Amino acid sequence: MRETNLDWKQFERRLFDAWELAFRQWLADHPNQHVYALAFHEGYREIDEVIRLPWLAVNSLEALQELQGTEDVELQWNPTDWRWPNIDAVDATSVDDLETELNDEANRGSQKQWLATEKRFLSVMVRISKALRKEFASNAQTTKEIVVYLSEEVSDFDTLKRCVPKRLFDKYFADLDPKPAIAPPSSTTELMQRYLEAPWNYKEEILQLGDSAIDPLIAYLDEQHGHFAAGLLGQLGHGNPKVITVLRSSIQEKPRVAGACANALFDLGDKEFLITLIDDPDACPHIVRAITRGLKQFEHHRLDYRLVERFLNDGSEEVKVMIVDEIKPGSSFDDIQVADIDEVLRGLTSEHLAIRQHAVMLMACRGLGSKAGKRLLPELAKQLQDDNANIRRLALLSLKGWKSAAKPYRDQMWALKEDPDRKVRMTATYVFE
Incomplete structure (x- = not known):
């Protein structure tokens, strides 16, 4: 992957220009519409992976009047329900190039680098939202109180508040805020x-x-x-x-x-x-x-297999089946912490397949940092030779999660494209796509 050092000021200007041009073209194509809101939405971000630029949605008073059958309309704020949820960029190639540059910046180093890029990108989107509102507030085809915002999760009102002037937020969104301000109580x-x-x-x-x-x-x-x-x-x-x-x-x-x-x-x-x-x-x-909670959530718990091992050794068959189902591949786990490394490595040596699989899955956490990686990656690579096909498959996926840090083991991973197990071969093909 090539090294990048994104010029954020230029990135922001080019992105603003692309979306400004798109909206101006939309206005020209819809001369009888009066816009009350623009919203960026349907963006997608996966930590340590891709950042997708959002769509730009537009809605107008006329669209609401047609939908609601009255001139005294109730404004809608969910952009997925709008008449125009995604207006096309005039220069789509330029927008695609910007998305590529953003992802190169996010993925050129550690997970910390990805998170820093995400945070800066969100700040860019807030500034672009404010700039677009300022640019079009006096346009004849927009309302005097046009709102422009980045629509994140339904409950994320912090980002919305950053985009929208307080007067307009209080007027249009305060009743939707799941966490409104509470007046000082008497007790x-x-x-x-x-x-x-x-x-x-x-x-x-x-x-x-x-x-x-x-x-x-x-x-x-x-x-x-x-x-x-x-x-x-x-x-x-x-x-x-x-x-x-x-x-x-x-x-x-x-x-x-x-x-x-x-x-x-x-x-x-x-x-x-x-x-x-x-x-x-x-x-x-x-x-x-x-x-099994202590094997899934690590904010308040340290990883400890001993209690589960106790039941896998001596519990009833019914309990054993339920435990295995709770920690099977595909279950949801938080990222482990550095303090959990000793126990996750011990888990690799367990006599119980369910625990070995679980340990291999937890080792995919690149956010632990390079020092932790020096301990984890050699042990993960050993699992590529495990007698159990699913252990080999999970080890491939966990090594993939470490990105460039796993390069020393690339040949061993590549060799599994010829593994006797079909699922392992398919996973190896996926890893090297």
Whole structure:
């Protein structure tokens, strides 16, 4: 891959010029339309991989009037529902070239480089949105309050707020904000009442309240979304006997939140109690998901195979099957941390195929950095010679995740294009596409 050093000012100017030209051409082609909003959307970003430039969507008052059958229209803000969700760039080749330059910049080094490029790109998009609004605010074919913005995830109002003037955000988007500003409360109790109206939007705020949030959260376990409360109790309840007692009883007394309570007890380190419930047919699935939690989520847990190994050695066949299903290839895992490297390497030596597969998959994390790579990559390369075909296949995929750092093992990876197993051969072909 060729080295690049993107000229960000030139990149921003060229990208602005391309989209300005596209919108001007659209206006010329639609002289009877009055635009109230432009939105960049459907962009795609995959960490350590591709960054796709977004589409530029346009909508007009006339389009809404035709759709709604009235002149007094209700403005729509989801660009995928607009009449023109993707207007063509006049100079598509130039836009494609810019996307290539952006991806060269993102992928020329470490994962840290990719993340820095993504962050800078988003800032560019915010500035372009503001510049387009300024450029066309007085155009005869736009409304006086035209809005231009980058539409990210539905819940990402931070980016939207950066694009849109506060006056217009308050006028058009404040009611859509899932996390509106809360006036100063008269008491912590009042504040918790407000947070618990939508606890999924206020996790950090609730955690900041500490012990004073515990009793309201316990009471909320009986509500429809009580699983959110259980998760928060799993972070707040360390050393609190009341929390432990409530969560323990809730596993069997509150079926709606049983799984979330089991997860919370695992987070609080109450593993031996969970084990006592493993033979309860109603609780067993919740317990298995809880004890495999430490093999999936590494923000609050260190990787530790010992508890799962205990059940794979001595548990019932039913429990073994459920554990294997929970950690099988294709399951969702967070990235491990540097502190997990010793345990993931130990996992490679396990007598249990499910654990060896799991360890190989976790080793794909290039974000651990080059120092970690020096330990992980030689061990991953050894797995290319494993007797089990699926281990060989997963090792190929994990090595691919390390990009240029895996070049010393390219010949060994290439050799698997002649592997006796069809799936391994197909994976090797994919890796070298």
